[in-house]
Structure formats: structure tokens, C-alpha cells
Amino acid sequence: MSQADPYSPLSPSASQSASRVVKGACPHDCPDTCALKITVENERVIKVQGAAEHRSTHGALCTKVSRYAERTYHAERVLRPLKRVSAKHEAPRFEPVSWREALDDIAARLQAIAARDPQAILPYSYAGTMGLIQGESISARFFNRLGASRLDRTICAGAGGAAMTATYGHKVGMHLPFFAESKLILIWGSNSIASNLHFWTFANQAKRAGAKLICIDPRKTETADKCHQHIALLPGSDGALALGLMHELIQHDWLDHDYLNAHVDGWDELKARALQWPPERVAEVCGITAEEVVQLARDYGQTQPAAIRLNYGMQRVRGGGNAVRLVALLPCLTGAWRNRAGGLLLSASGWVAPFKNSARLEKPELLQGPEPRIINMSTIGDDLLRPSSADFGPRIEALIVYNSNPVAVAPESPKVVSGFARSDLFTVVLEHFMTDTADLADYVLPATTQLEHLDVHTSYGHTDVLINEQAIAPIGEAKSNTQIFRELAAAMGFTEPCFAETDEQLARQAFTSAIDFEALRAQGWQSLPLADAPFAAGGFPTANGRVQAAGADYVANYESRASNPDLARRYPLAMISPPARNFLNSSFVNVKSLRDIEGEPLVEVHAEDAAARGLQDGAMVRVFNDRGSYVCRLAVSARARPGVVNGLGVWWRKLGAAGSNVNEVTHQGLTDMGQAPSFYDCLVELEALAA
Ligand SMILES: Nc1nc2c(c(=O)[nH]1)N[C@H]1C(S)=C(S)[C@@H](COP(=O)(O)OP(=O)(O)OC[C@H]3O[C@@H](n4cnc5c(=O)[nH]c(N)nc54)[C@H](O)[C@@H]3O)O[C@H]1N2
Ligand SMILES: Nc1nc2c(c(=O)[nH]1)N[C@H]1C(S)=C(S)[C@@H](COP(=O)(O)OP(=O)(O)OC[C@H]3O[C@@H](n4cnc5c(=O)[nH]c(N)nc54)[C@H](O)[C@@H]3O)O[C@H]1N2
Numbered sequence: 041m042s043q044a045d046p047y048s049p050l051s052p053s054a055s056q057s058a059s060r061v062v063k064g065a066c067p068h069d070c071p072d073t074c075a076l077k078i079t080v081e082n083e084r085v086i087k088v089q090g091a092a093e094h095r096s097t098h099g100a101l102c103t104k105v106s107r108y109a110e111r112t113y114h115a116e117r118v119l120r121p122l123k124r125v126s127a128k129h130e131a132p133r134f135e136p137v138s139w140r141e142a143l144d145d146i147a148a149r150l151q152a153i154a155a156r157d158p159q160a161i162l163p164y165s166y167a168g169t170m171g172l173i174q175g176e177s178i179s180a181r182f183f184n185r186l187g188a189s190r191l192d193r194t195i196c197a198g199a200g201g202a203a204m205t206a207t208y209g210h211k212v213g214m215h216l217p218f219f220a221e222s223k224l225i226l227i228w229g230s231n232s233i234a235s236n237l238h239f240w241t242f243a244n245q246a247k248r249a250g251a252k253l254i255c256i257d258p259r260k261t262e263t264a265d266k267c268h269q270h271i272a273l274l275p276g277s278d279g280a281l282a283l284g285l286m287h288e289l290i291q292h293d294w295l296d297h298d299y300l301n302a303h304v305d306g307w308d309e310l311k312a313r314a315l316q317w318p319p320e321r322v323a324e325v326c327g328i329t330a331e332e333v334v335q336l337a338r339d340y341g342q343t344q345p346a347a348i349r350l351n352y353g354m355q356r357v358r359g360g361g362n363a364v365r366l367v368a369l370l371p372c373l374t375g376a377w378r379n380r381a382g383g384l385l386l387s388a389s390g391w392v393a394p395f396k397n398s399a400r401l402e403k404p405e406l407l408q409g410p411e412p413r414i415i416n417m418s419t420i421g422d423d424l425l426r427p428s429s430a431d432f433g434p435r436i437e438a439l440i441v442y443n444s445n446p447v448a449v450a451p452e453s454p455k456v457v458s459g460f461a462r463s464d465l466f467t468v469v470l471e472h473f474m475t476d477t478a479d480l481a482d483y484v485l486p487a488t489t490q491l492e493h494l495d496v497h498t499s500y501g502h503t504d505v506l507i508n509e510q511a512i513a514p515i516g517e518a519k520s521n522t523q524i525f526r527e528l529a530a531a532m533g534f535t536e537p538c539f540a541e542t543d544e545q546l547a548r549q550a551f552t553s554a555i556d557f558e559a560l561r562a563q564g565w566q567s568l569p570l571a572d573a574p575f576a577a578g579g580f581p582t583a584n585g586r587v588q589a590a591g592a593d594y595v596a597n598y599e600s601r602a603s604n605p606d607l608a609r610r611y612p613l614a615m616i617s618p619p620a621r622n623f624l625n626s627s628f629v630n631v632k633s634l635r636d637i638e639g640e641p642l643v644e645v646h647a648e649d650a651a652a653r654g655l656q657d658g659a660m661v662r663v664f665n666d667r668g669s670y671v672c673r674l675a676v677s678a679r680a681r682p683g684v685v686n687g688l689g690v691w692w693r694k695l696g697a698a699g700s701n702v703n704e705v706t707h708q709g710l711t712d713m714g715q716a717p718s719f720y721d722c723l724v725e726l727e728a729l730a731a
């Protein structure tokens with residue numbers, strides 16, 4: 041590979057042949073992080089496939105990413121910088137401008153704000169791409185140098201991450217392939233077939249070898265369909281179920297006392313708490329039968345090796361952090377960690393952390409002034425509407441959004457939309473498409489897709505690192521995120537040499553020397569050197585090497601019959617809003633072939649709840665509460681349990697009915713740990729839409 045400029049022309053060697061295969065990595069926010077095989081003919085990507093030799097990808101891609109080329113060559117790609125010419129409260133109208141004009145004007149606007157207080161400028165980004173280079177490298181340098189407000193990136197995994205760190209010291213757990221050897225797998229708060237497909241491959245191997253699979257999820261998902269048993273508990277009740285299982289494990293002495301003594305702090309306290317949770321009390325809180333609790337405990341207490349695939353679904357409620365702590369402690373009671381096919385996995389990202397050089401990519405030392413304030417991305421609705429104050433600091437005057445679509449995905453969208461629609465807010469959005477957020481921008485800057493730039497990736501579902509080589513030149517006038525921030529830095533007069541580093545130079549610095557970049561490049565991925573059964577003899581990455589069990593307790597929802605009976609009388613249905621299978625959060629909603637599979641925005645409702653409201657299958661309904669109202673089609677469905685409705689997410693507002701999506705009704709209450717949103721802790725009512 042030559043030292044060619046990595047963000048515009050392709051290396052000469054790569055572009056010589058008419059047909060070639062390029063090593064890629066799926067950029068999406070998904071635990072699978074697949075290795076891609078990208079076929080390019082005459083400088084056009086004609087096929088995106090999974091790499092057959094990569095262990096967890098094994099040649100298979102999900103429906104979404106197998107259509108990645110359709111997304112890249114989409115007729116509606118933003119391919120030139122766009123400047124807003126209509127008022128924020130009017131229908132969006134933009135006109136194309138040159139990069140020079142856009143960058144100079146943006147720099148001038150930001151400089152004027154920064155001269156008063158750079159904290160009035162806020163970056164807003166998440167995991168539109170999970171790449172380390174197109175994620176937070178030059179962008180982070182830019183905002184550090186500027187002294188902008190910092191963003192607390194809590195929107196997805198904040199509660200679970202904080203819970204794992206408090207309990208185990210980091211986000212660490214079992215290694216994906218060994219689930220295939222488990223004899224019992226609890227798939228807990230995870231719709232694996234939809235959102236973690238390559239885990240399902242290993243679970244299915246275990247199933248074929250005779251393992252029992254149990255799905256614990258309020259919704260009867262496609263994953264639940266394929267398990268031996270489904271326990272449809274109420275949203276937000278997982279902590280109570282975990283305590284009930286502990287109660288039974290203690291009562292029957294299905295405990296590994298040696299493991300508990302040797303490796304767990306706080307067991308006596310936890311034990312005393314668990315003894316207050318007999319099956320009948322658990323059944324009441326969880327909305328299931330006492331027999332289900334007893335039977336689940338028997339299975340878990342008497343089967344070795346037993347594994348738990350815990351996922352983020354359960355931590356999107358007020359008590360999400362404590363729920364994750366309690367579930368995550370179960371393998372310590374039975375000593376399941378002794379076997380490589382036992383224990384649990386929520387996220388593997390703690391394993392790769394020591395191999396990453398984040399500080400080298402982000403350069404925190406560029407900050408010149410005092411440490412800036414931190415804004416939580418999950419309360420952007422409230423925060424955009426806040427005036428300056430001593431507590432809050434300056435009003436947010438400018439937003440730079442990349443790798444995220446907050447107007448669609450952030451909770452309580454009526455407030456998010458009002459905030460973005462402020463006439464005095466200056467908003468720049470780096471995007472592939474005119475999303476709901478781009479519609480409210482002052483400038484939209486065209487960004488490259490994964491096929492058009494170089495990147496390196498880690499995974500939160502497996503323990504390989506991957507490279508994504510640039511397959512084709514940027515389309516139209518698109519530039520990579522890194523290049524946009526390089527040019528913006530230059531326009532702002534930032535002269536530090538680190539802003540000139542190329543993507544390849546960044547990629548070479550992304551990992552410690554334990555990862556050989558040439559080997560990564562040659563194979564496309566590298567596996568981290570890790571022990572098969574990491575905690576067989578303890579050695580957790582906590583301060584004292586022991587698991588921390590103290591303090592974990594059940595925390596009730598913000599919104600439930602038990603915690604807020606008055607609210608529940610008006611809004612008796614609990615709504616969860618897990619992802620639709622053919623979208624990736626709000627990405628791909630505009631890919632027509634995928635949208636056609638999903639059909640239209642739906643709320644799944646149990647037959648009893650529909651009948652009680654005189655609603656028929658297929659009716660257009662209003663899902664509402666005091667915060668807002670979401671219009672969609674009702675599906676009478678066995679996937680919904682009584683009392684819980686499933687509003688599948690996350691549609692673009694403008695492609696849904698009546699310009700709304702499911703976040704119209706969610707709220708900004710934060711979780712008990714990690715300050716994350718509680719999307720699935722939400723009471724609503726339904727009514728037929730007046731004709
Ligand atoms: N196809 C597809 N794949 C995706 C995504 C996508 O949008 N589409 N999103 C990606 C991202 S960003 C993430 S974070 C992950 C999300 O994937 P997961 O971590 O699996 O989380 P969710 O999909 O939010 O929820 C998983 C399951 O938890 C259930 N659930 C809801 N509330 C509760 C509860 O209180 N307790 C329990 N036990 N279960 C509950 C939901 O019904 C759902 O079936 O998937 C990634 N993969
Ligand atoms: N009600 C409800 N709301 C939810 C959830 C839920 O389950 N229910 N899930 C939550 C979760 S888990 C998450 S992670 C968040 C996700 O929220 P986001 O991280 O905002 O994810 P997406 O909606 O996929 O939007 C990512 C955007 O980044 C853009 N993008 C992709 N690659 C690039 C790139 O290289 N450069 C630039 N500039 N842009 C790029 C895509 O075009 C896309 O519009 O949503 C949350 N919102």
C-alpha cells in the first residue's frame with residue numbers, strides 16, 4: 041500500500057484491476073461486527089458479503105448489511121454541502137454550496153460563539169459508525185482544541201456498562217464461541233435473532249447438541265419462538281426475578297460456596313436481600329407464575345455449564361443498572377465461571393480496552409482552558425430548551441451532529457424537535473441522508489459511507505479487531521468525518537500538526553503494539569490473546585480482584601402500576617420499543633427494500649387489550665400519554681403479553697404516519713446507574729385514530 045492520501049484517491053495498486061475483493065468490517069452498532077468481503081468491479085461495489093473465514097461471521101450477513109451497497113448508491117445520498125434557506129419552523133429547504141463556502145461560514149459562526157464561551161458549542165455523536173477513526177479521532181481533537189462542551193454518550197449502554205463495571209470491574213464476560221458448548225443458555229433481554237444474529241449461530245449449535253434455551257423477554261420475539269421456553273415478564277422486573285432465583289439457589293443449596301468465598305465481596309448482604317424474595321413475591325412483581333420462578337431456578341441451579349446472554353434490552357428502565365448487576369451476579373452463586381461455557385456475556389468491550397490507544401487518537405491534551413461541562417446526550421430535549429444559568433452554564437448555541445440521528449432516536453421527541461427547531465440554534469449535521477435531524481440543520485455536510493473510507497474496528501460481542509479498507513473513492517463531493525474535521529480545524533485556524541494526520545496514520549496508532557497492523561491488514565482481523573475461561577480462578581478486573589456484590593437491589597420503574605398507580609389508571613399499558621429487525625436503530629429506514637419488509641410502523645397489542653378498547657387488528661391508532669402521541673397501525677399479536685404493547689422502533693418521523701415515531705411518548709428519566717435513558721419504562725394508552 042502506498043502512502044497515498046487516504047481520504048480521496050485510492051492507492052494506485054488498488055485501482056489498477058477491473059475486479060477486486062476488499063477487506064471490510066461492518067460499521068454498525070451491533071455486537072456482531074462482521075468481517076466483510078467487498079467485491080469491486082470497474083470502481084463500483086457490486087457485492088457485500090460476510091467473510092467465510094472469520095469465525096463469528098462465517099460467511100453470513102444480516103439482511104440489512106448484505107444490502108449495504110444499496111445504501112451507499114442510494115439515489116437520495118447527500119452528495120454536496122447543503123445550506124438551509126428556509127426558516128427552522130418552515131418545511132426544510134436547502135441549496136447546494138461549495139465546501140469552501142460552507143466551511144468558512146461554519147468556522148466564522150463557531151468562532152463568534154467560542155469567543156463568548158466555547159462551551160455553548162456541543163458535539164452530538166454516537167455509533168452511526170463504530171469505527172475508531174471515523175468515530176472519535178480528529179473530531180475529538182477538534183472539540184478538545186475548541187474547548188467545547190463534552191457529550192456523555194449514554195444513549196444505549198450506559199446503565200449496563202456502569203453495572204458491569206461496578207460488579208466485575210469492566211465490561212468483560214464469556215467468549216462468544218464457547219456458548220456452543222453450554223448445556224443451558226438464558227437469553228435474557230436479547231432478541232438475538234434480530235439484533236445479535238451471529239450469537240444465535242453458537243446458541244443454535246448448543247441447542248442441536250441438546251442444550252436447553254430459555255428466553256426471558258416481555259415480548260415473544262422470533263428468538264423466543266426458537267427457544268424451549270419463554271418467560272414473558274413485565275418490563276423492568278428482571279432484578280426481582282434474579283433475586284428470586286437467588287432465593288431458590290440458597291434454599292436448595294445449589295451454591296458453589298468455595299467460589300463465593302474465594303471471589304465475591306458482599307455475598308452476606310446479597311444473600312440476606314435475596315432471602316426476602318420468595319417465588320410468590322417475585323411472581324407478583326414480574327407478572328409471571330411462581331412455578332416459572334421455581335423451575336427456572338432449578339434449571340439454572342442444576343445444569344452445568346450454564347451461560348447467560350444478557351443484553352441491553354433489560355437496562356432501558358429506571359432500575360436497569362441494578363437489574364444488570366443482579367443478573368450478572370448469578371454465575372458467581374453457582375460457580376458457572378469455572379467452565380469456559382459458563383458465566384455470562386453482556387459486552388466484550390472491556391477485553392479490548394487495554395489494547396486501544398484512545399488518548400492518542402483523541403488527544404485530550406489539546407484542551408487549553410478549564411475542563412468543560414458535560415451534557416448528557418439522553419437529555420438533549422431538555423438541555424436544548426434550557427436558558428443559561430449558574431448551574432447549567434451557557435445556553436447551547438451550536439450543535440455539530442455526526443454518526444447520530446437524535447431527532448429520531450433521543451427520548452421525548454416533542455422536546456427534542458422544539459430544541460432543534462430553535463431559530464437561534466446553529467446546527468451542522470454530517471450525514472449520508474436527509475434524516476429527521478438533517479432536516480433541522482443549518483448546514484448538512486455529505487459524509488462517506490464505510491465503502492468509501494478506511495477504518496479500524498473493535499467489537500462488543502466478540503474479541504477480534506478488524507480493518508475496513510477503503511473500497512471505492514468517495515461518491516460525489518462526500519468526505520470522511522476525519523477529513524471534514526481536518527478542514528474545519530484549518531478553517532478555524534487550528535495549526536497543530538496532529539490535525540494533518542492521515543487516516544492511515546491514525547489507524548496505525550489506534551492499537552497498542554500487541555496488535556500488529558500489517559498482520560491486521562493482511563488477514564482483515566486479529567484475535568486478542570485471551571484466556572478461554574477468564575474467571576475460572578477469579579482474577580476479576582476490579583480493584584481487589586473480587587466481584588463486588590454489595591448494594592445491588594431491585595429498583596422499580598418510574599412508570600408502572602406499583603410505582604405510580606395514578607398514572608397507571610390513565611395510561612394502563614406498558615410500552616417497550618425494541619428495534620425492528622430490518623432497521624439498525626434509525627439507519628436503513630430509508631432503504632426501500634428493507635422498509636418494504638417492515639411494512640409500516642406498528643404497535644403489537646395482545647388480543648385482550650385490543651378487545652378491551654374495541655380495537656381491531658389493522659386499525660390506525662394513537663399511542664399516547666401526557667408527553668405526546670404516536671400514530672401507527674395496530675397489530676393484534678401473540679408477540680405481545682397482556683398489559684404490555686410493543687412499539688417497534690425506530691422509524692424516521694417523516695416516513696412514519698403523521699410525522700411521528702415511538703419516541704413521541706418516551707421520557708427523559710435516567711437510569712439508576714450510568715445516567716442512561718429509560719426508553720422501555722413508559723406507560724401509554726391507545727385509541728382508534730379518528731377517521
Ligand atoms: N436488527 C437490528 N439489530 C440491532 C439493532 C437494531 O436496531 N436492529 N440495534 C443495535 C443496537 S444499537 C443495540 S444496543 C442492540 C440492541 O439489542 P439488545 O441488546 O438485544 O437490546 P434491545 O433490542 O433493546 O432489547 C432486546 C430484547 O429485550 C426485550 N426487553 C425489553 N424490555 C425488557 C425488560 O425489561 N426485561 C427483559 N428481560 N427484556 C426486555 C425486548 O423486547 C427485546 O426483545 O442491537 C443492535 N443490533
Ligand atoms: N424508543 C427507542 N429509542 C431508541 C432505542 C430503542 O430501543 N427504543 N435504541 C437506542 C439505542 S440502543 C441507540 S444505540 C440509539 C442509536 O442512535 P444513533 O446512534 O443516532 O443511531 P442511528 O439511528 O442508526 O443513526 C446513526 C446515523 O449516523 C449516520 N452515519 C453512519 N455512518 C456515518 C459516517 O461514517 N459519518 C457520518 N457523518 N454519519 C454516519 C447514519 O446515516 C445515521 O443516520 O438509539 C436509541 N433510541
Ligand SMILES: [Mo]
Nearest residue numbers: 069195196197
Ligand atoms: Mo444501542
